[in-house]
Amino acid sequence: MKQISTLLLGIIISSSSLFASDGKRGFDGSRLTISSVSSSIQFKIEIDGRQFSMKDNSLVIGYLGEGSHQVKIYREGKRNSTGFGRREFFFNNSIYLKRGFHTDITISRFGKVIQDEMRIDAENEFYNDGDDYYDNSNGGLGNDGFRDVMGVREFNDVKDMLRREWFENNRLTSARVMISKNSFTTAQVKDLMLLFTFESNRLELAKAAYCKTVDQRNFWQLTDAFTFSSSKDELNRFLREQSH
Numbered sequence: 001m002k003q004i005s006t007l008l009l010g011i012i013i014s015s016s017s018l019f020a021s022d023g024k025r026g027f028d029g030s031r032l033t034i035s036s037v038s039s040s041i042q043f044k045i046e047i048d049g050r051q052f053s054m055k056d057n058s059l060v061i062g063y064l065g066e067g068s069h070q071v072k073i074y075r076e077g078k079r080n081s082t083g084f085g086r087r088e089f090f091f092n093n094s095i096y097l098k099r100g101f102h103t104d105i106t107i108s109r110f111g112k113v114i115q116d117e118m119r120i121d122a123e124n125e126f127y128n129d130g131d132d133y134y135d136n137s138n139g140g141l142g143n144d145g146f147r148d149v150m151g152v153r154e155f156n157d158v159k160d161m162l163r164r165e166w167f168e169n170n171r172l173t174s175a176r177v178m179i180s181k182n183s184f185t186t187a188q189v190k191d192l193m194l195l196f197t198f199e200s201n202r203l204e205l206a207k208a209a210y211c212k213t214v215d216q217r218n219f220w221q222l223t224d225a226f227t228f229s230s231s232k233d234e235l236n237r238f239l240r241e242q243s244h
Contacts, residue, residue: 030062030065030066030097030098030099030100030101030102030103031060031061031062031097031101031102031103031120032047032060032061032062032069032071032095032097032102032103032105033058033059033060033061033102033103033104033105034054034058034059034071034073034105034106034107035054035057035058035059035104035105035106035107036054036057036058036106036107037057037106037107037108037109038057038107038109039057041075042075043073043074043075043090043107044073044074044075044076045059045071045072045073046070046071046072046074047061047069047070047071047072048069048070049070060153061153061157062151062153062154065097066097066098066099067096067097068094068095068096068097069094069095069096069097070093070094071091071092071093071094071095071105072089072091072092073089073090073091073092073105073107073113074087074088074089074090074091074092075087075088075090076088090107090111090113091105091107091113095115098117100119100120101117101118101119101120102117102118102119102120103115103116103117104116104117104118149183149184149185149188149214150182150183150184150188155188155191158178159191159192159195161174162174162175162178162192162195163195168196168197168198168201171195171196171201172196172201172204172205175192175195175205175208176205176208179192179205179208179209179212180208180212182212183212183213183214184209184212184213184214185213185214185215185218186213186215186216186218186219186221186222189205189206189209189213189219189222190221190222190224190225192205192209193205193206193222193225194225199226199227199228199231200231202225202226202231203226203231203234203235206219206222206225206235206238207235207238210238210239210242216242219239220235220236220239222235223235223236
């Protein structure tokens with residue numbers, strides 16, 4: 001459990017570098033895309049010991065820190081009499097992610113691996129990774145048109161990691177660290193609150209997230225995340241204090 005907590009905090013803290021804007025041209029984070037031309041092979045991906053799944057033959061990760069990362073791409077072979085199959089590796093190596101660069105690993109239809117990288121540049125006509133945060137259609141804005149808001153994929157990954165924290169106190173500590181490093185919408189804050197069972201923890205998280213919420217005018221909607229009227233009253237009292 002201690003190892004999981006340490007890993008979670010490390011990943012969350014490293015994600016903050018992704019959202020530091022480098023003017024109009026690019027961003028100060030590191031990105032990794034793994035994709036496959038073939039749709040008939042079910043590839044499995046492991047990065048730094050953690051397993052990931054492809055969606056539509058592609059995986060985009062934007063919270064990995066600058067430095068070396070161990071990447072494995074493989075498929076499971078047919079199971080033998082013992083119930084285990086031999087892994088067929090297509091890529092098993094350490095890659096170095098540079099700050100401000102997007103590294104791309106593609107598996108061709110012939111099973112060959114092609115690796116390339118490009119500086120993250122929203123103005124480059126060849127650069128279009130289709131990610132919510134870097135999508136040129138909204139001018140580099142995040143969810144709901146707000147700038148510097150955590151993208152959908154990164155936010156879902158963070159929620160998954162928080163769910164793996166068995167104890168709510170550890171989960172709350174990790175969430176507070178993550179909140180201090182990023183910006184959110186009210187809807188995202190509510191999703192985080194619902195990861196907690198105890199209303200006292202939901203209330204504490206809401207208060208911690210208020211100053212990092214980009215649409216504070218909607219913050220009153222978080223009262224729906226509470227069951228007890230005392231919790232709703234406490235949040236409303238907190239919001240009145242912030243308006244003075």
